Amino acid sequence: MRIGVLCSGGDSPGMNAAIRGAVLRGVDVHGFEMLGFMDGWRGFHDGEYLPLDRLAVRGLSPRGGVILGTSRVPPFPGGRGTPEALRSVAERFRALGLDGLLLIGGNGTQTVARMLSDAGMPVIGLPKTIDNDLDGTDYTFGFDTAVSIAAEAIDRLRTTGESHRRCMVLEVMGRDAGWIALHAGMAGGAQLTLVPEFPETIEQISEWVLSVRDRGRSSLVVVAEGFRLAGSEAGAVGTQVTREGHDGFGRPRLGGVAEVLAPLIEEHAGVETRATVLGHVQRGGPPTAFDRVLATRTGIAAADAVARGQWGMMAGLRGDRIELVPFVEAVGRLKTVPAARYAEARRNFG
Ligand SMILES: Nc1ncnc2c1ncn2[C@@H]1O[C@H](COP(=O)(O)OP(=O)(O)O)[C@@H](O)[C@H]1O
Numbered sequence: 273m274r275i276g277v278l279c280s281g282g283d284s285p286g287m288n289a290a291i292r293g294a295v296l297r298g299v300d301v302h303g304f305e306m307l308g309f310m311d312g313w314r315g316f317h318d319g320e321y322l323p324l325d326r327l328a329v330r331g332l333s334p335r336g337g338v339i340l341g342t343s344r345v346p347p348f349p350g351g352r353g354t355p356e357a358l359r360s361v362a363e364r365f366r367a368l369g370l371d372g373l374l375l376i377g378g379n380g381t382q383t384v385a386r387m388l389s390d391a392g393m394p395v396i397g398l399p400k401t402i403d404n405d406l407d408g409t410d411y412t413f414g415f416d417t418a419v420s421i422a423a424e425a426i427d428r429l430r431t432t433g434e435s436h437r438r439c440m441v442l443e444v445m446g447r448d449a450g451w452i453a454l455h456a457g458m459a460g461g462a463q464l465t466l467v468p469e470f471p472e473t474i475e476q477i478s479e480w481v482l483s484v485r486d487r488g489r490s491s492l493v494v495v496a497e498g499f500r501l502a503g504s505e506a507g508a509v510g511t512q513v514t515r516e517g518h519d520g521f522g523r524p525r526l527g528g529v530a531e532v533l534a535p536l537i538e539e540h541a542g543v544e545t546r547a548t549v550l551g552h553v554q555r556g557g558p559p560t561a562f563d564r565v566l567a568t569r570t571g572i573a574a575a576d577a578v579a580r581g582q583w584g585m586m587a588g589l590r591g592d593r594i595e596l597v598p599f600v601e602a603v604g605r606l607k608t609v610p611a612a613r614y615a616e617a618r619r620n621f622g
């Protein structure tokens with residue numbers, strides 16, 4: 273069997289470990305020929321790939337980034353999955369002599385995987401994303417690493433913030449899901465955590481910051497990049513803060529909400545405030561041991577699924593088991609922070 277591997281979307285710590293897991297199992301145990309396409313769908317379209325054998329994946333488990341590269345290059349000519357576009361991907365698949373494709377990606381990539389699978393292509397999904405916004409799995413690999421890095425940033429901001437009696441605002445990634453913010457905030461003991469799912473007013477935020485100051489402490493505020501203010505504050509309410517330009521898929525780039533929030537807190541609460549945007553540091557460097565193990569096991573499970581011919585599935589984490597879940601259970605709905613999880617954290621804000 274000739275099996276292709278492809279990464280799409282933002283990079284996520286653990287992608288290399290997943291490739292290694294799939295190759296060690298696929299090549300050494302099942303006897304597949306495996307190849308990895310460079311830079312996502314670009315390599316697939318251009319026929320640029322790396323043969324994947326034991327040597328190619330040597331020492332990969334602790335390595336951040338991904339040896340194949342990843343991109344947001346669209347799989348379909350014209351960008352949308354029209355019947356003609358799906359047929360052209362299937363034709364390319366045949367021309368490359370492939371028997372199956374492993375797609376390493378987040379919700380966007382797994383949406384594409386579902387479309388290809390519905391069109392009859394033999395595809396298996398491996399769920400990665402620091403955002404953890406993909407259904408059909410308890411956690412995606414990369415998330416634990418991003419949370420650990422954000423929690424460390426909180427620890428560091430706290431000491432400088434307390435020394436100056438300032439309010440420190442830390443912005444983390446996550447698109448429309450507040451998972452990184454929620455977990456990092458809890459791990460770092462943040463005084464409040466703002467997530468896209470649950471807008472808050474500047475008045476409420478300031479009240480929390482003041483109650484922290486009245487206790488003689490300094491506030492550490494974690495804000496997810498997709499957070500929107502509630503209420504009537506002109507200009508900043510109800511909309512996400514975006515940067516100039518669009519990503520490879522044409523979406524506006526999120527980012528900068530901490531810089532909008534900090535002066536508003538200063539104005540309303542009268543507490544000196546500083547903003548830090550953590551940015552791509554969250555995705556860089558070596559994965560945590562948890563992500564290495566999760567990604568390796570996901571790769572192994574994906575190779576086993578190929579050997580059994582269980583196409584059209586994503587290898588998701590359920591409890592402590594990697595289980596194959598149909599794509600339909602993974603995509604179509606973003607996995608966001610549920611009200612109960614936010615309420616649990618919110619009770620301790622301030
Ligand atoms: N509904 C869709 N139709 C066609 N292509 C899509 C669709 N959703 C995602 N894609 C393609 O898959 C890529 C990866 O998705 P993206 O959301 O960027 O990352 P991730 O898979 O990490 O969530 C996109 O950049 C785009 O090229």
Ligand SMILES: O=P(O)(O)OC[C@H]1O[C@](O)(COP(=O)(O)O)[C@@H](O)[C@@H]1O
Binds near residue numbers: 281282400403446519
């Ligand atoms: O690489 P870019 O274009 O700066 O992307 C930034 C976005 O990618 C992420 O880091 C990861 O998102 P995906 O996994 O969906 O690609 C988001 O948290 C963030 O909004």
Ligand SMILES: [Mg+2]
Binds near residue numbers: 378403
């Ligand atoms: Mg995504």
